[in-house]
Amino acid sequence: MTEPRRLAVIHTGGTIASRPSPDGRGVTPQQAPSVPGLRGVEISDFQPFTLPSPHVTPAHMLRLARLVAQVAPAHDGVIVTHGTDTLEETAFLLHLLLPATIPVVLTGSMRHMGEVSWDGPGNLLDAAQVALHPKTRGRGALVVFGGDLFDARTVTKIHTTAVDAFGGYPGPIGRIDRVGQAAHIEYFAMPEARTPYRPEHLEARVEILYAYAGWQGEGYAEACARADGLVIAALGTGNLPAELLPLIEQTEKPVVIATRTHAGPVLPVYGYPGGGATLVAAGAIPASFLNAHKARLLLLTLLSLGLDRAAVRRVFEEDAF
Numbered sequence: 001m002t003e004p005r006r007l008a009v010i011h012t013g014g015t016i017a018s019r020p021s022p023d024g025r026g027v028t029p030q031q032a033p034s035v036p037g038l039r040g041v042e043i044s045d046f047q048p049f050t051l052p053s054p055h056v057t058p059a060h061m062l063r064l065a066r067l068v069a070q071v072a073p074a075h076d077g078v079i080v081t082h083g084t085d086t087l088e089e090t091a092f093l094l095h096l097l098l099p100a101t102i103p104v105v106l107t108g109s110m111r112h113m114g115e116v117s118w119d120g121p122g123n124l125l126d127a128a129q130v131a132l133h134p135k136t137r138g139r140g141a142l143v144v145f146g147g148d149l150f151d152a153r154t155v156t157k158i159h160t161t162a163v164d165a166f167g168g169y170p171g172p173i174g175r176i177d178r179v180g181q182a183a184h185i186e187y188f189a190m191p192e193a194r195t196p197y198r199p200e201h202l203e204a205r206v207e208i209l210y211a212y213a214g215w216q217g218e219g220y221a222e223a224c225a226r227a228d229g230l231v232i233a234a235l236g237t238g239n240l241p242a243e244l245l246p247l248i249e250q251t252e253k254p255v256v257i258a259t260r261t262h263a264g265p266v267l268p269v270y271g272y273p274g275g276g277a278t279l280v281a282a283g284a285i286p287a288s289f290l291n292a293h294k295a296r297l298l299l300l301t302l303l304s305l306g307l308d309r310a311a312v313r314r315v316f317e318e319d320a321f
């Protein structure tokens with residue numbers, strides 16, 4: 001007889017654990033779902049917290065990363081159920097903090113268990129089969145949703161209600177389908193080696209500012225005074241209105257320039273005041289291809305490790321994440 005494979009399922013809340021609350025005030029996380037239809041798999045459930053994902057903080061993510069590292073050696077795969085609103089942030093932090101040798105797959109649902117179109121069971125089964133599959137070894141944290149497999153660095157929530165809620169440029173790195181009962185899993189690229197970051201805490205303060213036509217820097221000075229570092233969701237390839245240039249020139253703290261555009265890199269192309277080239281010359285750090293909220297988590301991790309602005313710049317420049 002073959003040994004059963006061991007799967008750890010870590011429940012954290014979200015719609016996948018939700019139902020309408022008895023008081024009629026709306027849908028809330030209540031009950032962890034179970035993984036359907038897996039034969040020859042021994043499941044251990046863990047429930048470190050049960051939260052809607054807008055309530056999840058970097059401190060919860062750090063706790064979760066430690067729990068995954070703790071349970072992984074005794075299991076063949078780990079899945080994490082999570083609310084979809086901040087799922088990509090938790091996935092990216094697990095990617096940053098855990099070695100790629102731990103197969104950890106995050107999933108959730110867009111419809112709750114009381115709805116006819118409840119998408120929890122399919123996503124759970126997909127996540128479990130992906131986590132346990134030999135081709136998943138060495139890929140670290142992944143997101144599985146609607147049959148698509150996503151890299152934690154590029155995945156993002158692209159729809160507020162659709163069941164295929166996740167995407168992001170350049171798209172999925174793999175796919176799970178079924179032939180009869182058997183899972184058919186393909187990856188479109190080989191895994192990459194990388195070294196995880198190991199912060200003791202995530203207590204640095206990093207805030208995000210969102211650029212818009214006509215922004216004159218309102219809120220910048222206040223955010224800069226409070227925070228250890230800033231991320232700006234800038235325009236296009238990382239450009240800002242001219243008024244921001246002198247503010248950034250005067251800032252000693254790291255200012256990372258991401259983009260509010262949904263795909264593509266931040267590059268020092270434009271030389272008009274506030275153009276990307278002038279911001280970089282003023283000391284700002286381009287976020288590469290990370291969206292603003294993932295750039296924030298990377299900056300938060302690096303500042304919590306005590307890196308200075310020059311060292312932070314190198315990490316972003318070298319895509320060392």
Ligand SMILES: NC(=O)C[C@H](N)C(=O)O
Pocket residue numbers: 013014015016051052053054082083084085086108109110111
């Ligand atoms: N589909 C979901 O899970 C959304 C929910 N608001 C959450 O992120 O917790």
